[in-house]
Amino acid sequence: MENxxxxxxxxxxxxxxxxxxxxxxxxxxxxxxxxxxTYDPRKVIDMVQSGDNDAIGELLRSDTIxxxxxxxSCKTRCPRGNTPGLVIMALRTLSQKTGLFAESExxxxxxxxxxxxxxxIFRYGYCVASYAVNPDMHPEQGPIWEYILNHTHDVFERxxxxxxxxxxxxxxxxxxxxxxxxxKIFEVxxxxxxxxxxxxxxxxxxxxxGLEFKDEGTDNEYFIEVYTANNGKHxx
Amino acid sequence: xxxxxxxxxxxxxQKEIADDHFFYVRSxxxxxxxxxxxxxxxxxxxxxxxxxxxxxxxxxxxxxIGYHGDIVPIETIMTVVARHFxxxxxxxxxxxAISCVTSFGIYTEILETWKHFPEQLERTREFLFKATxxxxxxxxxxxxxxxxxxxxxxxxxxxxxxxxxNHQTGEPxxxxxxxxxxxxxxxxxxxxxxxxxxxxxSGMAEAWGGEIIDYPERRHCCGFGFRQYLVQANxxxxxxxxxxxxxxxxxxxxxxxxxxxxxxxxxxxKWQYTIREMEGVTFGPSGDSIPxxxxxELAGLVLGYNPWNLGxxxxxxxxxxxxxxxxxxxxxxxxxKTKDGVQMPIPRNLIxx
Numbered sequence: 001m002e003n004x005x006x007x008x009x010x011x012x013x014x015x016x017x018x019x020x021x022x023x024x025x026x027x028x029x030x031x032x033x034x035x036x037x038t039y040d041p042r043k044v045i046d047m048v049q050s051g052d053n054d055a056i057g058e059l060l061r062s063d064t065i066x067x068x069x070x071x072x073s074c075k076t077r078c079p080r081g082n083t084p085g086l087v088i089m090a091l092r093t094l095s096q097k098t099g100l101f102a103e104s105e106x107x108x109x110x111x112x113x114x115x116x117x118x119x120x121i122f123r124y125g126y127c128v129a130s131y132a133v134n135p136d137m138h139p140e141q142g143p144i145w146e147y148i149l150n151h152t153h154d155v156f157e158r159x160x161x162x163x164x165x166x167x168x169x170x171x172x173x174x175x176x177x178x179x180x181x182x183x184k185i186f187e188v189x190x191x192x193x194x195x196x197x198x199x200x201x202x203x204x205x206x207x208x209x210g211l212e213f214k215d216e217g218t219d220n221e222y223f224i225e226v227y228t229a230n231n232g233k234h235x236x
Numbered sequence: 237x238x239x240x241x242x243x244x245x246x247x248x249x250q251k252e253i254a255d256d257h258f259f260y261v262r263s264x265x266x267x268x269x270x271x272x273x274x275x276x277x278x279x280x281x282x283x284x285x286x287x288x289x290x291x292x293x294x295x296x297x298x299x300x301i302g303y304h305g306d307i308v309p310i311e312t313i314m315t316v317v318a319r320h321f322x323x324x325x326x327x328x329x330x331x332x333a334i335s336c337v338t339s340f341g342i343y344t345e346i347l348e349t350w351k352h353f354p355e356q357l358e359r360t361r362e363f364l365f366k367a368t369x370x371x372x373x374x375x376x377x378x379x380x381x382x383x384x385x386x387x388x389x390x391x392x393x394x395x396x397x398x399x400x401x402n403h404q405t406g407e408p409x410x411x412x413x414x415x416x417x418x419x420x421x422x423x424x425x426x427x428x429x430x431x432x433x434x435x436x437x438s439g440m441a442e443a444w445g446g447e448i449i450d451y452p453e454r455r456h457c458c459g460f461g462f463r464q465y466l467v468q469a470n471x472x473x474x475x476x477x478x479x480x481x482x483x484x485x486x487x488x489x490x491x492x493x494x495x496x497x498x499x500x501x502x503x504x505x506k507w508q509y510t511i512r513e514m515e516g517v518t519f520g521p522s523g524d525s526i527p528x529x530x531x532x533e534l535a536g537l538v539l540g541y542n543p544w545n546l547g548x549x550x551x552x553x554x555x556x557x558x559x560x561x562x563x564x565x566x567x568x569x570x571x572x573k574t575k576d577g578v579q580m581p582i583p584r585n586l587i588x589x
Contacts, residue, residue: 012353013310032457033464036476069461069473070304071417072341076424076431092306109467113305117466121308127301130268137468140475142509142552147583158575159547160275161267168291170262170271178294181319184367191312198307230469 002098004056008048008090017086021045027074027084038236039067041074041084048087060095063234066106096194099201105229111202112227114195115218122183125174130156131163137218137227202226249430253387254377258289259329261320263336264297266498266530272547273498273532274335277381280535284395285388289333292323300338304462314346314356315363322370330376333384337497340380341418344426347374378426380419382496382531386428386436389443397540400446402491403563408447409491412526413437414481414504416497417457437494440531444538453484458500459507478507482519482526489521492558493528504528509552509587520557525587527555537564544571554588 008014025042033039044064047055059065068088075083092101101107117127124132135146148155152163162169186192202222206213212221260278267274281287299316302308324332334340350357357374364370385392400409415434420427429435438448459477464470481504485493495501508525511517520526528551529537536546543564548555549571559566572580 011310012349012356016349016352032459032461032477033473035480036473066463067473069457069459069464069477071457071461072422073417073455073457076421089306093309096306106470109463109469110307112467113302113463114307117302117305118307121297121299121302125296126264126268127297127299128264128268133268140471140506140510142506143585144550144552144583147581148550151580154574154578154580155550156271158545158573159272159550160278161271166293168293170267170274172293174296175294178296181368182296182299182316185315185319185363186312188367189312189315189363190309194307194309194312227467228469 001053001057004053004060004094005048005051007094008056011090011093013086014090017083017090018045018049019080019082021049021082022080024079026077026079027082030073030077031068031084032071032073033067033069037067037234039064041068041088044091045082045084045087048091057100059091060098061100061103061107063104063106065091065095066104066109067234096198096201099197099204101198102201102205105231106234108202108205108226110198112218112223114198115223118195122179122186125179125182126171129171248425249428249433249435251379251383251426251428252377253379253383253428254331255387256287257329258287258331258333258379258384259324259327259375260289260291260333260381261295261298261335261339262291263334263339263498264301265338265502266335269502270498270530270533270547272545272550273530276532276536276541276546277335277385280539281384284539285391290327290329292327295320295323298336298339298342300336300342301462301466303342304338305466306463310349311359311363313342314349314360315367317343317346318360318364318372319368319370321372321375322364322368324375325371325373330373332375332378333381334378335381335498337380337416337419338499340426341422343378344423347378348423350374380427380436380496382436382440383428385531385535386439389440392440392535392538393443396444396538398538398562398564400441400444400538400562402561404561408445409558409561410449410489411438411441411446412449412451412454412485412488412490412493413441414458414493414495414497414500415455416495416500419496437496437531440535441494444534449485449488449490451485451488453481456481456484458497458503460499460503465503474503475507475510478503479511482508482511485526486519490526491561492555493526494534495528495530498530501528501530505551505553512587520588524557525553527551527553527558527588529555529558537562542566542570544573552587554586557588
């Protein structure tokens with residue numbers, strides 16, 4: 001078995017995020033996730049600090065590490081200068097590198113984020129762009145959103161938007177050479193390999209679950225499953 | 237001596253904000269949901285104050301939503317941000333103005349990381365050069381665009397056409413301000429007033445005549461939670477956190493909510509619609525909902541900009557109750573027209589209509 005603590009120590013966020021925790025629980029008191037999920041960052045930090053490799057392995061394949069919203073309110077309040085949110089980020093990264101993310105319902109959702117936000121980055125040069133926010137996937141956006149998408153050109157033109165135009169301005173088209181540079185940065189820094197790891201482990205899990213998997217897009221059974229599945233066991 | 241000590245203590249909560257010559261980087265969410273806000277900022281800065289604000293068409297997302305969605309490695313986002321610094325250097329600027337609070341948090345995290353781990357800065361230089369052939373300098377001054385509006389808040393007050401005063405009663409309007417977690421909870425020294433006394437929005441609202449409401453959940457997260465909203469199965473987290481804030485502010489009868497972060501603005505607007513649909517619950521007076529404005533939209537209203545050129549009609553919660561309280565003159569017929577004045581269809585089922 002891999003030594004998870006040693007792997008975590010290679011992540012600067014782990015080094016920054018965990019000095020010596022005295023288990024006071026202030027992080028849990030301030031945590032929005034702890035209020036609505038069965039989640040206790042104090043326990044997560046205690047477990048990681050213990051260095052118990054089996055216990056950390058269980059964390060990496062659990063739903064637990066995926067409950068945090070990364071608001072980082074814990075950073076402001078920890079009396080020992082720890083940041084549980086940064087430790088969570090290091091755990092999530094390791095869970096994806098090792099493939100263990102695919103073993104939990106919440107972890108499997110990384111595939112949905114990669115196929116939406118992740119691919120928007122290369123396709124458009126934006127993480128989020130109005131035309132990529134599909135009302136069917138976002139009913140909470142309400143009727144104004146559908147209206148805006150149906151009248152995009154007129155709406156954006158009045159507000160200074162430059163949809164589909166090169167140059168400056170809101171939602172301008174990002175030049176191809178700029179998007180190419182983004183791709184090269186991902187290749188050089190390990191971002192592309194990270195995306196590939198999410199894809200590979202998700203494909204394996206889809207096969208294991210007997211769900212249809214396609215190499216692109218969101219119109220496949222596995223995407224729909226991970227995007228919508230909620231077993232109702234995440235709150236107490 | 238006593239004064240020196242006080243100055244030293246409070247200096248930690250103050251922030252130096254550049255006066256001119258900004259390299260402007262846009263926000264994925266602000267330009268998608270509130271493009272009129274970004275355009276107001278540029279118009280006011282350039283044409284209202286005569287400042288130099290430069291936008292390089294080649295700048296991209298910072299990948300911050302991907303980073304906090306945990307699909308973008310830290311080495312990758314550091315290099316993407318370094319590319320923005322390279323574009324700034326190549327364009328001849330040293331002061332960066334950031335439109336997005338998530339990006340602002342990313343930039344502060346990266347600059348602090350480079351200070352604590354100088355080898356990461358050198359590694360990022362190598363990554364960027366290998367990928368793009370570009371080189372960069374760290375900015376001399378870094379501001380969120382709200383910091384800049386805060387800096388010029390008295391100038392705006394001196395030019396105000398409308399104030400945050402109920403023009404029928406003469407009472408100050410009650411303002412809920414929401415800073416956004418990543419503005420100063422992570423690295424307080426980069427925010428005006430730090431994490432304990434965030435002043436960036438309250439300073440604006442008070443300068444323009446409003447009264448700030450202090451309510452129990454004032455500093456609670458808006459509920460975005462990145463993956464907790466991006467994935468449909470998790471949105472109960474997001475709406476529950478926002479509902480907690482609404483329930484906490486409701487007894488104080490706010491006239492509007494003022495936000496720093498475009499994501500927070502979108503959630504506090506859209507979740508009011510969702511909660512109304514789900515449970516029939518509203519948080520404003522007489523069954524109304526509470527208008528949610530960006531600081532640019534508010535500054536624009538105060539200065540007398542046409543609310544429909546700011547984009548207020550494209551929120552779910554419509555702002556007419558606030559416009560009437562402020563005494564803003566507006567043309568209802570102009571609300572859904574194109575830039576050239578052609579009538580568009582009227583959207584249905586919006587709130588506060």
